[in-house]
Amino acid sequence: MLELKGVGKTVEGSVHIAPASMTLVPGSLNVLLGPTLSGKTTLLRLMAGLDRPTTGEVWFEGANVTGVPVQKRGVAMVYQQFVNYPAMTVFENIASPLRVAGVAKDEIARRVEKAADLLKLTPYLSRTPLTLSGGQQQRTALARAIVKGSKLVLLDEPLANLDYKLREELRAELPKLFAATGAILVYATTEPTEALLLGGHTATLSEGRVTQFGPTLDVFKRPLDLITARTFADPPLNTIAATKTGGRFLVAGMSVPAPDLPDGDYILGIRPHHVSLDGDGPPIPATVTVTEITGSESYIHLEVAGSPWVMLTQGVQDLESRAKVTLRIDLKHLIIFSSSGEALAA
Template sequence: LTPYLDRTPLSLSGGQQQRTALARAIVKNASLVLLDEPLANLDYKLREELRAELPKVFAAAGTIFVYATTEPHEALLLGGNTATLSEGSITQFGPTIEVFRKPVDLVTARTFADPPLNTIVLAKKGLDFLLEGGVKLPVPAELFGIADAIYTIGFQPHHLSLDRPNAAAVPVRAKVTITEITGSESFIHLDFADARWVMLTHGIRDFEPDEEVEVFIDPRHIMVFDEHGRAVAAPKLAA
């Protein structure tokens, strides 16, 4: 740090300015600190290092931190309580894991999802959810009591899989639009009926555009929303 001690903030790079501002905020020992995307201008490696370090710094400081971010995984990493905002209004407030696993409505579920939440509109009839092409998704036992009606179901990208995860999982055929390979993971974008889905898989999966693949939906992990977007049910399994 010695070469930078005589510099003014304006002579520092954007990332250095952001780190300086963050350090100044923490060392003041204020009772309340507001942080608006404090890691946004940092390079990837440093951002990941600080994300791992900040929870320990916050815990040691004994200060209330209000941390604004557009990245759901950043909120999950920091823990504590989370308020989700949409169009200037708070849609839900509570323990971070609780908000992620049990959103009160579809707006919150979509806000707190990256990659985007997979959704599809379908009908419940008896013990099945009816999808396009005659595909039936068994209604989990805890949802037997909900009325037959039109619903939107949602599920996270990591709950869509190429291999059948269990006997309850239902296969559907979808068309690949593009595959994003990050190295350790692949994000496979799919079209199913009128829905656009993303599937998160481990390792490198290289599919051609327009290739048809069989994917599995696990009904135990679905969220159900009514026609007004209000949550009817959330998965009891860890999401």
């Protein structure tokens, strides 16, 4: 079990990680989700022990490991870049952590072959990493992490440099690869979709702050605040200001039924796939700005009362720029935030 107890990092007066507390259980898959520079890597480094937190403590398997250097913690880390020893063969690369640990020769061979088999690297064991494809290079790096038998495996955007197909393939394999080892897996990513596909638990990060940590679907469906909802949204969350009077919201000049809340100002959030042109729900006037067609889906970018919105529709929908349309929003999926950004009802 890895416990972060109020772990924070401040460098020369600027807060890189605001004090955060999390408990990660063995065998779990934990996603750190946040945009670039939100502090994912810093948090991973704190978990690994590459950096020392300026506040708080890191506990691992019941012991305080805050001051223990990284090489004594037995963690494994895989990076966005394909990090392998360039002059060593794949076999030597996978064997390297075992050699440093002084494992017997035939034991090394046995474990390397097992890891290579698991990652489909057996045919390439005698090649050097740079002669392999990107996917195979990253598999080598993953094999190094697996062979080590670490109880904590940190993956820092491991699939970001791979092409689409390889990414899909490895993403599906990753949780299975480590499931047998009972390791705590921490996976940093910038992509909300990736977090949803991986499942497990998700911690959302924004500007060095862990805004929410919980089961992935929970965080997605019931964000605690507007920042979390925005971090965990792709395409972006649509928001609009609303005022509640006389039991109804006043949104973009239209009256919308409202739940039981005191009168005042609110922010309404609705995900792009809950906005449509022909569904149920109250009408909202909008102007089309741009239409993006991916083939099976169309993203229609709109302007609603001065805010940019996106609508996700099935099939090819070619709407002309500057066309006036009437949107329908699915009230069941409306996320209501107070004017200060806390989620009230979802």
